[in-house]
Amino acid sequence: xxxxxxxxxxxxxxxxxxxxxxxxxxxxxxxxxxxxxxxxxxxxxxxxxxxxxxxxxxxxxxxxxxxxxxxxxxxxxxxxxxxxxxxxxxxxxxxxxxxxxxxxxxxxxxxxxxxxxxxxxxxxxxxxxxxxxxxxxxxxxxxxxxxxxxxxxxxxxxxxxxxxxxxxxxxxxxxxxxxxxxxxxxxxxxxxxxxxxxxxxxxxxxxxxxxxxxxxxxxxxxxxxxxxxxxxxxxxxxxxxxxxxxxxxxxxxxxxxxxxxxxxxxxxxxxxxxxxxxxxxxxxxxxxxxxxxxxxxxxxxxxxxxxxxxxx
Amino acid sequence: xxxxxxxxxxxxxxxxxxxxxxxxxxxxxxxxxxxxxxxxxxxxxxxxxxxxxxxxxxxxxxxxxxxxxxxxxxxxxxxxxxxxxxxxxxxxxxxxxxxxxxxxxxxxxxxxxxxxxxxxxxxxxxxxxxxxxxxxxxxxxxxxxxxxxxxxxxxxxxxxxxxxxxxxxxxxxxxxxxxxxxxxxxxxxxxxxxxxxxxxxxxxxxxxxxxxxxxxxxxxxxxxxxxxxxxxxxxxxxxxxxxxxxxxxxxxxxxxxxxxxxxxxxxxxxxxxxxxxxxxxxxxxxxxxxxxxxxxxxxxxxxxxxxxxxxxxxxxxxxxxxxxxxxxxxxxxxxxxxxxxxxxxxxxxxxxxxxxxxxxxxxxxxxxxxxxxxxxxxxxxxxxxxxxxxxxxxxxxxxxxxx
Ligand SMILES: Nc1ncnc2c1ncn2[C@@H]1O[C@H](COP(=O)(O)OP(=O)(O)O)[C@@H](O)[C@H]1O
Ligand SMILES: [Mg+2]
Numbered sequence: 001x002x003x004x005x006x007x008x009x010x011x012x013x014x015x016x017x018x019x020x021x022x023x024x025x026x027x028x029x030x031x032x033x034x035x036x037x038x039x040x041x042x043x044x045x046x047x048x049x050x051x052x053x054x055x056x057x058x059x060x061x062x063x064x065x066x067x068x069x070x071x072x073x074x075x076x077x078x079x080x081x082x083x084x085x086x087x088x089x090x091x092x093x094x095x096x097x098x099x100x101x102x103x104x105x106x107x108x109x110x111x112x113x114x115x116x117x118x119x120x121x122x123x124x125x126x127x128x129x130x131x132x133x134x135x136x137x138x139x140x141x142x143x144x145x146x147x148x149x150x151x152x153x154x155x156x157x158x159x160x161x162x163x164x165x166x167x168x169x170x171x172x173x174x175x176x177x178x179x180x181x182x183x184x185x186x187x188x189x190x191x192x193x194x195x196x197x198x199x200x201x202x203x204x205x206x207x208x209x210x211x212x213x214x215x216x217x218x219x220x221x222x223x224x225x226x227x228x229x230x231x232x233x234x235x236x237x238x239x240x241x242x243x244x245x246x247x248x249x250x251x252x253x254x255x256x257x258x259x260x261x262x263x264x265x266x267x268x269x270x271x272x273x274x275x276x277x278x279x280x281x282x283x284x285x286x287x288x289x290x291x292x293x294x295x296x297x298x299x300x301x302x303x304x305x306x307x308x309x310x311x312x
Numbered sequence: 313x314x315x316x317x318x319x320x321x322x323x324x325x326x327x328x329x330x331x332x333x334x335x336x337x338x339x340x341x342x343x344x345x346x347x348x349x350x351x352x353x354x355x356x357x358x359x360x361x362x363x364x365x366x367x368x369x370x371x372x373x374x375x376x377x378x379x380x381x382x383x384x385x386x387x388x389x390x391x392x393x394x395x396x397x398x399x400x401x402x403x404x405x406x407x408x409x410x411x412x413x414x415x416x417x418x419x420x421x422x423x424x425x426x427x428x429x430x431x432x433x434x435x436x437x438x439x440x441x442x443x444x445x446x447x448x449x450x451x452x453x454x455x456x457x458x459x460x461x462x463x464x465x466x467x468x469x470x471x472x473x474x475x476x477x478x479x480x481x482x483x484x485x486x487x488x489x490x491x492x493x494x495x496x497x498x499x500x501x502x503x504x505x506x507x508x509x510x511x512x513x514x515x516x517x518x519x520x521x522x523x524x525x526x527x528x529x530x531x532x533x534x535x536x537x538x539x540x541x542x543x544x545x546x547x548x549x550x551x552x553x554x555x556x557x558x559x560x561x562x563x564x565x566x567x568x569x570x571x572x573x574x575x576x577x578x579x580x581x582x583x584x585x586x587x588x589x590x591x592x593x594x595x596x597x598x599x600x601x602x603x604x605x606x607x608x609x610x611x612x613x614x615x616x617x618x619x620x621x622x623x624x625x626x627x628x629x630x631x632x633x634x635x636x637x638x639x640x641x642x643x644x645x646x647x648x649x650x651x652x653x654x655x656x657x658x659x660x661x662x663x664x665x666x667x668x669x670x671x672x673x674x675x676x677x678x679x680x681x682x683x684x685x686x687x688x689x690x691x692x693x694x695x696x697x698x699x700x701x702x703x704x705x706x707x708x709x710x711x712x713x714x715x
């Protein structure tokens with residue numbers, strides 16, 4: 001759990017982060033959105049003390065983050081940035097091994113961890129371990145960047161626009177991978193982005209920032225249903241509202257008993273995906289299956305339209 | 313007819329004819345003049361008077377003279393056409409070895425038997441030929457782009473070859489070797505002094521310059537001041553700087569207890585060492601600053617973000633990535649110091665300059681060469697070795713930058 005309590009950061013007497021309080025639940029994905037310059041990066045960097053707050057406090061699992069030296073704190077918290085920040089003079093394996101090395105892990109344990117992570121990120125350890133970062137594609141570099149952040153098995157992973165430099169197809173894949181990894185390790189992720197689609201796709205909770213303040217902090221559907229400020233509404237976009245609702249909800253939540261014809265859809269896809277499938281294939285209902293492939297029922301066009309309507 | 317059309321016709325034409333190498337034409341002309349138009353060796357009755365210039369055929373026994381000319385022209389022919397660079401390199405080496413042996417045998421052929429005053433030295437033709445084939449070798453090596461270790465291997469082979477010829481005694485008749493024979497002990501002690509001055513001041517400058525560079529990198533307020541001051545020092549002519557240092561060092565020697573005992577004096581090694589050190593500081597500091605500034609921001613950011621201390625970041629990230637640029641600074645300093653150390657002789661600092669200035673004083677060119685040739689060879693070897701080191705250290709980083 002990350003407790004941010006009345007945190008303010010002043011640069012030249014200007015509050016870049018202004019009295020922000022929020023509680024981030026463990027094993028969730030929290031996305032901080034906002035326009036450029038709204039203070040997202042500064043807020044994120046105060047969690048691992050790359051930036052020291054002017055006032056306020058941040059607690060990790062109840063412990064003040066100033067109770068240990070900054071560099072030790074940062075070794076316990078994963079950190080991934082846009083453009084990956086890999087060390088160009090070190091191989092992929094050496095990059096991933098950096099934090100375990102700083103922590104003094106045994107060689108064999110480090111090697112096993114590197115291999116595990118590379119495999120998890122679908123990079124063949126034999127082929128990629130000895131390569132240098134410039135010998136990888138953008139998407140591969142980004143995966144290695146996240147793997148490096150996760151190498152010391154941190155409970156918390158901070159990500160600053162991690163997918164900003166990727167093209168849309170690679171980016172969608174990276175987002176899926178991130179969600180899978182988050183499930184696998186149960187990591188608490190705080191991710192900064194200015195891309196609302198990304199926020200709605202990834203977030204358990206979204207924090208909207210503007211001029212250093214958090215205007216609203218809640219589940220995605222709540223932002224659409226009850227925007228706390230005109231700025232939140234603008235950010236979500238009038239024309240996007242129904243689709244945002246659908247993209248923030250899983251198909252499983254709209255399943256009803258019954259049969260339907262045709263290719264089934266998985267329960268953990270978004271409702272937006274189900275709607276697209278229905279519209280495109282001209283059907284009224286889709287069969288839904290669980291992750292293991294067991295039939296669960298169906299999802300109908302009517303049910304989805306209700307889900308997309310302004311909540312009463 | 314359009315220009316493009318003309319060009320394309322010219323290109324077609326050149327496809328049919330034999331293709332000449334532009335540099336090769338220059339080299340071939342140099343060789344032709346050096347071999348046939350200029351004198352090969354000079355015979356002097358003693359070490360300081362004007363001598364009598366001899367062409368190749370007059371300086372060597374007939375078989376050797378014609379043999380040399382044939383080898384030179386074959387090698388020049390190899391340079392003329394666009395053929396394999398390896399062939400050119402082999403041709404250049406063969407020509408250089410033949411030249412080296414020929415000048416030695418010219419010395420024994422020309423000097424009257426039993427006359428110890430007579431001197432034989434290389435003349436303009438020899439130097440031209442030497443230059444032409446070194447140019448050919450350098451051009452071939454550049455085109456071959458050999459890996460760093462191979463360039464060092466070439467250097468070692470060349471040094472070994474020169475050493476073998478020296479040991480074989482086939483150059484003993486040459487005037488420069490006669491100058492050496494008369495002062496072999498002094499030569500080696502001055503050589504040691506030269507290396508001590510050049511390397512010693514480099515080591516001290518690196519030991520002081522790297523931390524200073526790191527400091528300038530971290531503390532922006534210092535940067536301009538330090539670099540400007542060092543820049544200013546760099547503009548002082550070397551002789552003037554030696555002169556400027558005489559006063560303060562003499563004063564230190566006279567007033568600071570113990571200073572004179574450890575060798576600090578107004579003239580001699582101390583001011584030479586200090587002057588070389590001061591000249592070395594700018595390249596050392598400036599390249600450290602530039603190298604550190606070139607480390608990508610993201611790499612620094614990530615290093616901090618994943619929990620490196622400032623010291624770990626400096627030694628594990630910044631320094632290794634800046635190393636090629638820092639080594640470039642060291643290379644500049646070393647080559648510059650090897651050259652500048654020659655001037656130290658003017659204020660009694662010793663080194664190869666001793667022979668250069670003695671030679672100038674006695675108008676004995678051979679003695680000047682005894683100081684100048686080893687200096688050039690040393691500087692050249694230092695440049696080759698450090699270039700190889702730099703390249704070995706920058707492979708990965710160059711790849712990263714171009715990616
Ligand atoms: N080290 C700093 N010194 C002064 N101003 C800063 C510094 N870091 C950030 N700022 C300012 O704080 C504001 C918020 O920056 P940032 O947190 O990076 O925003 P975001 O990540 O949302 O784009 C910007 O106006 C930026 O110029
Ligand atoms: Mg930012």
